[in-house]
Amino acid sequence: xxxxxxxxxxxxxxxxxxxxxxxxxxxxxxxxxxxxxxxxxxxxxxxxxxxxxxxxxxxxxxxxxxxxxxxxxxxxxxxxxxxxxxxxxxxxxxxxxxxxxxxxxxxxxxxxxxxxxxxxxxxxxxxxxxxxxxxxxxxxxxxxxxxxxxxxxxxxxxxxxxxxxxxxxxxxxxxxxxxxxxxxxxxxxxxxxxxxxxxxxxxxxxxxxxxxxxxxxxxxxxxxxxxxxxxxxxxxxxxxxxxxxxxxxxxxxxxxxxxxxxxxxxxxxxxxxxxxxxxxxxxxxxxxxxxxxxxxxxxxxxxxxxxxxxxxxxxxxxxxxxxxxxxxxxxxxxxxxxxxxxxxx
Amino acid sequence: xxxxxxxxxxxxxxxxxxxxxxxxxxxxxxxxxxxxxxxxxxxxxxxxxxxxxxxxxxxxxxxxxxxxxxxxxxxxxxxxxxxxxxxxxxxxxxxxxxxxxxxxxxxxxxxxxxxxxxxxxxxxxxxxxxxxxxxxxxxxxxxxxxxxxxxxxxxxxxxxxxxxxxxxxxxxxxxxxxxxxxxxxxxxxxxxxxxxxxxxxxxxxxxxxxxxxxxxxxxxxxxxxxxxxxxxxxxxxxxxxxxxxxxxxxxxxxxxxxxxxxxxxxxxxxxxxxxxxxxxxxxxxxxxxxxxxxxxxxxxxxxxxxxxxxxxxxxxxxxxxxxxxxxxxxxxxxxxxxxxxxxxx
Numbered sequence: 229x230x231x232x233x234x235x236x237x238x239x240x241x242x243x244x245x246x247x248x249x250x251x252x253x254x255x256x257x258x259x260x261x262x263x264x265x266x267x268x269x270x271x272x273x274x275x276x277x278x279x280x281x282x283x284x285x286x287x288x289x290x291x292x293x294x295x296x297x298x299x300x301x302x303x304x305x306x307x308x309x310x311x312x313x314x315x316x317x318x319x320x321x322x323x324x325x326x327x328x329x330x331x332x333x334x335x336x337x338x339x340x341x342x343x344x345x346x347x348x349x350x351x352x353x354x355x356x357x358x359x360x361x362x363x364x365x366x367x368x369x370x371x372x373x374x375x376x377x378x379x380x381x382x383x384x385x386x387x388x389x390x391x392x393x394x395x396x397x398x399x400x401x402x403x404x405x406x407x408x409x410x411x412x413x414x415x416x417x418x419x420x421x422x423x424x425x426x427x428x429x430x431x432x433x434x435x436x437x438x439x440x441x442x443x444x445x446x447x448x449x450x451x452x453x454x455x456x457x458x459x460x461x462x463x464x465x466x467x468x469x470x471x472x473x474x475x476x477x478x479x480x481x482x483x484x485x486x487x488x489x490x491x492x493x494x495x496x497x498x499x500x501x502x503x504x505x506x507x508x509x510x511x512x513x514x515x516x517x518x519x520x521x522x523x524x525x526x527x528x529x530x531x532x533x534x535x536x537x538x539x540x541x542x543x544x545x546x547x548x549x550x551x552x553x554x555x556x557x558x559x560x561x562x563x564x565x566x567x568x569x570x571x572x573x
Numbered sequence: 574x575x576x577x578x579x580x581x582x583x584x585x586x587x588x589x590x591x592x593x594x595x596x597x598x599x600x601x602x603x604x605x606x607x608x609x610x611x612x613x614x615x616x617x618x619x620x621x622x623x624x625x626x627x628x629x630x631x632x633x634x635x636x637x638x639x640x641x642x643x644x645x646x647x648x649x650x651x652x653x654x655x656x657x658x659x660x661x662x663x664x665x666x667x668x669x670x671x672x673x674x675x676x677x678x679x680x681x682x683x684x685x686x687x688x689x690x691x692x693x694x695x696x697x698x699x700x701x702x703x704x705x706x707x708x709x710x711x712x713x714x715x716x717x718x719x720x721x722x723x724x725x726x727x728x729x730x731x732x733x734x735x736x737x738x739x740x741x742x743x744x745x746x747x748x749x750x751x752x753x754x755x756x757x758x759x760x761x762x763x764x765x766x767x768x769x770x771x772x773x774x775x776x777x778x779x780x781x782x783x784x785x786x787x788x789x790x791x792x793x794x795x796x797x798x799x800x801x802x803x804x805x806x807x808x809x810x811x812x813x814x815x816x817x818x819x820x821x822x823x824x825x826x827x828x829x830x831x832x833x834x835x836x837x838x839x840x841x842x843x844x845x846x847x848x849x850x851x852x853x854x855x856x857x858x859x860x861x862x863x864x865x866x867x868x869x870x871x872x873x874x875x876x877x878x879x880x881x882x883x884x885x886x887x888x889x890x891x892x893x894x895x896x897x898x899x900x901x902x903x904x905x906x907x908x909x910x911x912x913x914x915x916x917x918x
Binding site for chain 2: 236239245246247250291292300301303305306307309310313317322323324325326327334338341345459489492493496515516518519520521
């Protein structure tokens, strides 16, 4: 393994200071001709490549953006990453991907590392920015990072702060899905999935309730069942719901596509036909939604755009271009095969 | 936005060279007490945080590993990333994720960027390392990167090179899947999916043929249908296969889970029952495989281990620890619901 030659090695061998080498490399200030020649000879001898790290120290830009995500194996996040990465290409950014497993400590660790690495921007998705009550010390850490690095929150927020935000309006999406089921004649609608202290759950439940009330319907308390965001959770929660065979909903809204797929599996296992016996609607329009049978009716989150606009924002801030603080994307309902008319009683 | 203070700013304000500041910061060589004091005062004044970039230049380590992947939205790759990330945490590495969309040029671009960024290691998956005939200039680029950076190839290879490799033995996996179908009484077995110039396809087809021949069976030429690796491709290829209603296989091996899911959808659309009428087997054991109905019989690729061992390898190389050049993981067959006894004629 040949060791990288650094600007320090060049300076040592040419018997000059590092800043003199950097002046030659970056042509930022005049350097005596004989000194320049001596430095250039050493550079040529070592085939020294302009070093991104050394350049970064001078330019105060690293050409890197970090994306902090809770779970890269949940297909929602790779899609956001993909959108961000496409946009970043032209702008010359490379990505750090920081997977936290939704762990506060890991998030804090990454915030420290990223400040040290002087990234040009942080895109924060999930974790603490989706807590209904985020502890103030966790908010503080993000605020401190934002003192030196542009931070964009995607699909989340931190109370009493003014972060740059890009988000898909999940309340609008949940209302669309609810209206769709009402239009199909459903009156007995349940909501399953999602942790009850996460805003992504709370906002949706609130919007579903509101929409039902607009139609003089109610979301029964025992038909709101919280849990994790996984396929397995969706299965368990749906089974809980179906255990009461006397009072069953005719349609189920799920917090995301993962839980909806679990719900489909639980219903199928009990011999229920979807959508003839029960309609199931997801949220996210992840690639999973067209992988299942029946294909999932769901709400698109404009995942690629979420990533794209977050990168655009960071680029604008770093280049002192005009930018806006908040970008709201409007979700759309995608009707596929898992929802249909309410069964006749 | 407060601008980051750099080692250059400290040097300028303290009227000393950058290398003197670095000597104080890193305690690598004696510095006159009065100079040290002057520097420390400037450092304290600016609350200068030890900067990862500056430290990297001196330590010649950046604490970063890059993973080059063709498609982060294909669930196989996030799983490998997850495994790598878990292993990297204890070892103090942060990850660059470089998504190439399988584009040679993008791969080349990333190889250049990563050399500039002086990453501590590169994990290369997919793309050129899976080409049956990789052009020599593309091989050369990877060789050049490997002169200064440890490179580990995951599930691939470059001919006539001696790269470090971690891979799952796909031929063994394909043989296991074939044996499973033979044991279930299948004699008419087809293979669909995968580009015919990719080793991941070629190795599997070869292994399937070999296993069938061991049992005096043949893989009929018209029952090997190549294509992309997507769900849509699986659907199209399966439809092509089923169009010939006179001669239909009783079982189909698919190049990956994506194409297997497409195959299930095409078969279902034609009213075929799985596995009663036709067995379908995937490859990868991605999270998708338990999301579909019926759940997919597939071959595990040990995705987390692929990532874990790749990081371990890089760590060993960088720390001059004993290491081996090749790690082979043995895949396992996971029997679920999509395969069953061959239908009686």
